[in-house]
Amino acid sequence: MGVEVCDRAFDPGSILSAFTQRVDCAGAIVTFTGITRDVAEGDLQAMEIEHYPGMTERALADIRTQAMDRFNLIDALIIHRHGCLSPGETIMMVATAAPHRRDAFEAADFLMDYLKSRAPFWKREITARGADWVVAKDEDEEALNRW
Numbered sequence: 001m002g003v004e005v006c007d008r009a010f011d012p013g014s015i016l017s018a019f020t021q022r023v024d025c026a027g028a029i030v031t032f033t034g035i036t037r038d039v040a041e042g043d044l045q046a047m048e049i050e051h052y053p054g055m056t057e058r059a060l061a062d063i064r065t066q067a068m069d070r071f072n073l074i075d076a077l078i079i080h081r082h083g084c085l086s087p088g089e090t091i092m093m094v095a096t097a098a099p100h101r102r103d104a105f106e107a108a109d110f111l112m113d114y115l116k117s118r119a120p121f122w123k124r125e126i127t128a129r130g131a132d133w134v135v136a137k138d139e140d141e142e143a144l145n146r147w
Contacts, residue, residue: 002076003060005051007083012093015079019095023074028101030108034092036085039125048124048131049082049091056080056120063114070147071107073098078111080121113143 012033020029038044060078067076077095085091094111098104123134 002064002078003057004079005053005056005060006079006081008081010079010081010090010093012090015077015093016095019075019077019097023097025099026074026097026104027099028104029095029097030101030104031093031095032108032112033090036087036089036091038087043127043129044087044125045128046126047085047087047091048126049080049085050122050124051082051120056082059118059120060115063111063118066114067096067107067111070110071096071098071103072100073103073107076107076111078115080115080119082121084126110147113140113147116140117144 012031016029016031023029036047060080064076064078067073074097076097077093080092081090092115094108094115096104096107096111098107117136117140124131125134
């Protein structure tokens with residue numbers, strides 16, 4: 001499993017354990033776990049995440065392939081949820097394994113920058129005031145310029 005889009009909660013610890021078991025000769029494993037946070041003035045009730053099945057998985061697989069080609073990786077993993085998530089729930093995880101730490105760290109950072117700006121997910125914040133789509137931020141696009 002290199003890419004997964006799912007509608008259920010997952011346990012980052014057990015996924016990390018399984019990922020670690022399957023990568024031989026790794027000198028470094030880096031993970032990032034994203035948590036749904038309340039940025040809507042403290043009254044976020046839920047975050048709805050939509051995607052197009054098939055298209056989203058292909059886009060994530062392409063981003064993963066770019067990371068595998070660009071860095072000296074043994075393996076990389078992307079998991080992203082869709083559906084309705086409450087604040088504090090795990091929304092996504094990336095893991096990278098490399099012979100050396102620099103490639104593992106940089107690949108994880110690369111994956112996060114590309115997932116933030118190029119992964120086809122649509123997010124809507126649901127608050128007591130109503131629901132609003134989350135728009136792209138300039139700083140997310142600027143983060144891509146360093147790659």
